Amino acid sequence: MKTKMYMTFPATLTNTPVTYELIKRFDLKLNILKANIDFNLMGSLLYDIEGPSKSISEAIEYLQNLGLNVDLIPSVITIDENRCTDCGLCTSVCGIKALTIAAPDWKLNFDPAKCVGCNHCIPVCPSRAISGLVPEPVL
């Protein structure tokens, strides 16, 4: 199973090496897409995560017991189809090609598995049709 996992943790756990634990204890393949610690030392991490469903469930339980908020998310961005005009402009900033548009149908195509949650497409969409589940770091 391959999915995305998003977690937020309180300041008290900012120093816990969760990534290390996830790899060592549960033998999961992890790719960190986004890591952030804000001014209050609240942290968040977004992973691409791969492994047997059972290990993933166990890992989630382990993290929750530690006091983290954990969510498996199928997609980091959502596109409001009622707002989207299929203009295609968002595809111009999606370097990973998770967003594509092409002949013959010229409809926007989004591949959530490829999306790395960089959020570049969000401000580019002229119709404000894209929203992100993972907030940007507040600077």
Place this chain on the structure above:
Amino acid sequence: MSDKREKRTFDEINEKIRNGTVVVCTAEEILEMIDRDGEEAVFEAVDVVTTATFGPMCSSGAFLNFGHSDPPTRLEKLTLNKVEAYGGLAAVDTYIGATAESEDQGYEYGGAHVICDLIDGKEVVLEATSKGTDCYPGKKVKAAVKLEDLNEAYLFNPRNAYQNYAAATNGSGKAVYTYMGTLLPNYGNVTYATSGALSPLLNDPELRTIGMGTRILVGGAVGYVSWNGTQCNTAPTRNANGTPIGTGATLAVIGDLKQMDTKYISPAVFKAYGTSLNVGIGIPIPLLDREMLRFCAVRNEDIETNLIDYSVPHLSRPTVRKVNYAELQSGQIEINGKMVKTSPTTSMRKAREIADILKEKIKSGSFELQAPVKLFTQNQGVKKMANAEVLE
């Protein structure tokens, strides 16, 4: 052969629309038909070609009339949902421009949003002040109005439907934010406008059938071409096919807000640039003679434009290369030996939808063609601002 058709007139076409025998196809469909049946047979058979586009058109706005308050108040300074509208007309007339930005939300909510909120039947707050006169004693007025409350509300766009448009890229070391989208550094991407072979003025490159009075679809409603557009360039550089390279002619269009649908007109927001309005426009082109068929047979590979480096802060920006729409629509083009991704800013999906709607309207007899009451002056270029000194 003597029974071969050489010409057809607007009147003949309208007669066929009325008796249900008119043959209509879109500017994309006609290309397949020509491939299949040849130009001769297509000219015999087809009366009208429908064209369309849907994209951001900044030079857009609407005239509104609110009716009078009691006591009457002249709207000298006014806002609609905190977006400034023009107060220099008669007492309760105004013009709201699509790119005006709101006092509280900036370009995230602008004139385009006000116009589309009205079309959607939402309540919009009018706030106005006046110095007060004998005939208009009111000095301050506030009203919550809906489209149905207004006497007149019509879109009047001074410049729409650009014939062709330069494609955009960025040769500098940092991102550039434009109405062509975010352009990534070091030729990181390319964006382009127009619906190519489906685009209205590319199918009538010399404006032989489109002129003042032409009946069109605008924002999903029946509207009209009211004048040539501003900065209308009818003396562009043309390729062998007669197709303008880069920008060309433009149209001023008019249409009733009360008949529009936000599926075909919607606000657009460009990061670090501002508000604009996506306008959907559909224009029928009658195949009056074989020349018109030849024009409507234009293909994406025959339509060329200049790829411009938008990072250069001058009116005349360097052309990186010439490129055709088949290349642009392929998804990537070569710049200096490197393949670069291309993305549209015009919605082909919506443009097609509009061309299809127009086709069905004509076929069903609910949309007759209007011959232009005046054709636009040809061979006229565009002037720069005279005696200008940019002070800051």
